[in-house]
Amino acid sequence: MHALLVEDDDRMAQALTTALAQRGHTVRRAARALDALRHVREAEFVLLDLGLPDLDGLELLRRLRTVCAAPLIVVTARCEERDIVQALRAGADDYVVKPFRMNELMARIDTVRRRTGALAPRPDAGPGPVRAGDVEVDLAGRTVTVAGTEVRLTRREFDVLAMLAARPEEVHSREEILDRIWGDAFLAASRSLDVHVAGIRAKTGRAELVRTVRGFGYRLGPR
Template identity: 90%
Template structure:
C-alpha cells in the first residue's frame, strides 16, 4: 500500500515512515503542501500534519479532497475541539492528536483502509439500488451524487457514505454503533464526535435540517419528506 506522509518535522517523519515501512507500506514523504498536491494522486492513503510551512493544513485538506478520495487521517498537535470538527468537516476520515501511541495510529490506519476497501480516488465506493428521494432531496448511491431541488450538492466522502447508508433503508432507525461500524469500521469511534460532525455537515450543506432525523439516545434515520425543507425562522 502506498502512503503519502505530509509532515514537515523530520524527526516525526522518520518515526512514521519507519513504522509504516515495517508494516509493508511504501512511503512518499512531502514536507510542503505543494509537494503533497503534486503527489497525492499516487496515494492509496494519506497521513496529514496541519502545521505546514507554505499553507494552512486545513486549506490543504480541502484542496486534497477536490482531487483525491483516498483514506486520509489528520495527525497533528492541534487539539482544540474546533480544529477537530473543522478537520472532519473538511473531509478527514479520522483525526489523531500528537503525541499519540504508534500502535493506536497503525490500528486507526488499518480501520480506515478496511472500511474504504482499499479504493483510491479513481475507485469510489459504490452502493446498490437506485436513487432515493426525501422531499426535494435525491440521493443517487450509484452515481454518488446528492441533489437538492435539482441542484447538486457536494458532500465529503464520509458525509455521502452516511447519507447513502441511511437512504438504503429509509424506513429504519440505525444505532450510532451500527453506523460507525459500517461506515468507519471501528467501534472505538463510538465515543467520538465524528458521526455527529458528519451529520451536521449533511444538514448544513443540503440546507435541509430534517434530512437526517435524530432518534434521541439511539441513532439516526433518513428524515421524512415533510421534515426536509428549511423554511427559515418562520417555519
C-alpha cells in the same frame, strides 16, 4: 499500498516512514503543501500534519479533497476541538493527536482503509437513487442532488447519508453507524458522527433529511 506522508518534522517523518514500510507500504514524504498537492493523485492513503511551513494544514486538507478521494488521516499536535471539527468537516477520515502510540495509528490506518474500501461503489452497484422529498441520493454514483442541483458532501458525510438511504425505513443506532462507517462502535461518545450529520443538514439545506431519534440514533427523513 502507497502512502503520501505530509510531515515537515524530519524525525517524525522518519519514524512514520519506517513503521509504514515495516507493514509493507511504500511512502512518499512531502514536507511542504506544494509537494503534497503535486503528488497526492498517486496516493492510496494520506497522513497529514497540520503544522506545515508554507500553508495552514486545514486549508491544504480542503485543497487535497478537491482532487483526491483517498482515505486521509490527520496526524497533528493540534488538540483543540475547533481544529478537530474543522478537519472532519473538511473531509478527514480520522484525526490522531500527537503524541500517539504507533501501533494505534497503524490500526487506525487499517480501519480507515478497510471501511472506505468497503464503502466504495462497485461497477455493478445498485439499487437506483433514493429520494427523500426533493433530495436524491445516488448510491452507485455517490452523488446527492437537492431540487436538481448537485450538492458536494465529504466522503464521510456521504457514507453516513448512504447508509441511512440504503435502508430508509429503519432507525440506525449511533453504535451501528459508528461501527459501519468508522469501524469502532466505542466512538459513540465522540462528536464525529454529530459533526458529519450537521454537515449533511447544512450543505443540503434540509434539516429533516437526517432525523434524530433521541437517545438512539438516526434515520432518513420523510420520503
